[in-house]
Amino acid sequence: MANMKNLPDQPIRIALFVPQDCSMLSLGVISEPFLLANQLLGAQKYQLILISNAGDSPLMVDTSVYQREQFELQHEYDLLIISAETAPQQPIAINTKKNLQRYYRQYTGDILTLKGGLYWLLDSGIGVDQSWVVHWSFMDDLKDRYPDVTLSHDLYHQNGRLHSCAGQLASLDYLLNYINTQEEETVVNQITDYLCLDRLRSGSERQRLPSYSFAGEDIQPRLTMAIDLMEKNIEKPLSSDEIAEQIYISRRQLERLFKRHMNTMPARHYLQIRLKRAQHLLQTSNMSIVQIGLSCGFSSGPHFSSSYKSFYQSTPREERAKSVANRYTEHNK
Structure with a gap:
């Protein structure tokens, strides 16, 4: 068990906003590192909150894992995660954009976009002059919609408060590195061992390799x-x-x-x-x-x-x- 000196007076609040479809893989990758950290620490240091739109949610989420709050963003979170499997299936609601704009102006917590979640920030006018990481499948569409935005094939990227990640298994790399900034190294080592990971990938590693490789061949x-x-x-x-x-x-x-x-x-x-x-x-x-x-x-x-x-x-x-x-x-x- 990790040293109790790492436990704060107040829990670290991790909010997940899922405006539309979210796969069970993505949901599990987001929650599992924090649940394992809590288990190793013997305390509920990481508090997970599901942010819902208008009292509704596209997910049936176990309330023993996620608390629920309305999408008004009246409270500050240590990390606000915006996750989507696809680009917006319909125009993003004005109220959603205003909430995101207000949250970004009023609070200082970090904001992370996973996979298609980047659309919600950019469409709200947030970070349009910054460099972002996005899943390779969205590259062409985002360049078409936001020609002035700089996009990268890295796994994840941190730019001040605004962080971005390619999503899927790259989310695990980002979140374990996030926990690594909060805990002693032994905690993250135990989590990676439990998840059978041989290493943590850095954010600057390339997201997508060429289509084919032939290990062991000189050519x-x-x-x-x-x-x-x-x-x-x-x-x-x-x-x-x-x-x-x-x-x-x-x-x-x-x-x-x-x-x-x-x-x-x-x-x-x-x-x-x-x-x-x-x-x-x-x-x-x-x-x-x-x-x-x-x-x-x-x-x-x-x-x-x-x-x-x-x-x-x-x-x-x-x-x-x-x-x-x-x-x-x-x-x-």
Whole structure:
């Protein structure tokens, strides 16, 4: 058990605001480190509060774990967490934005956004001139909505009071590091041992690695570098010669690497990366189909449409229509 000198007169209040869908994985990752810390300390040092909108909540949460408070933010929390699995499914309510603005102005506690939670702060005009971390799947849409915001592929980031995290398992890294600032090192070591974690990742570690790696192969770094270049050059694709030159091998060697380990050619794999990005944008962004085609390196609408249909057996227009219909169905459940 940790030294009792770490126990404050008042509990550390951790508030969770979930404005819409939250997976059980996300909820568990948020609560478990604090529950384990309390267990090790033998006291309820970390108090978890669920913030609800208008007396309602999208979650059925065990009240033995979370206390409940209305979304008026009349009290200060040591850490306010805003967590969402997706971008806002409907315009954010004016009252919600005003509450967040008032809380940010009046109090000094830290604010953490997880995964899609960043939308709620930015839409409230908070931190629009700062650098943020967000889950890679939201990168394109956020850049489209907030072109002046700086976004990072790091795991998590702290900028004064405003903190951000990619979400999912990266949340565990952030929260354990947060607890590490409050407790003796032995407490966090015991938590990480219980969770079978071999280490805590730092916030500056990269959130998303290239799509493929082949541990143990001497040529793995070259293939990984090639795929990384492809993923970073979507709008203006590089030629196979340019990729080979940048990773210091010949084009012939590059083709052999892809053929041996991925059973395809570099150009074909590059095309698939661009088409998968296009599909993601069609499903999640408000960009026009023409804009999406151009942003994914297709020089014309017909070229984009024919390539997309050949790969997905449906046109970009059909993909967009299906996505809109799915969102409408989910919204009206």
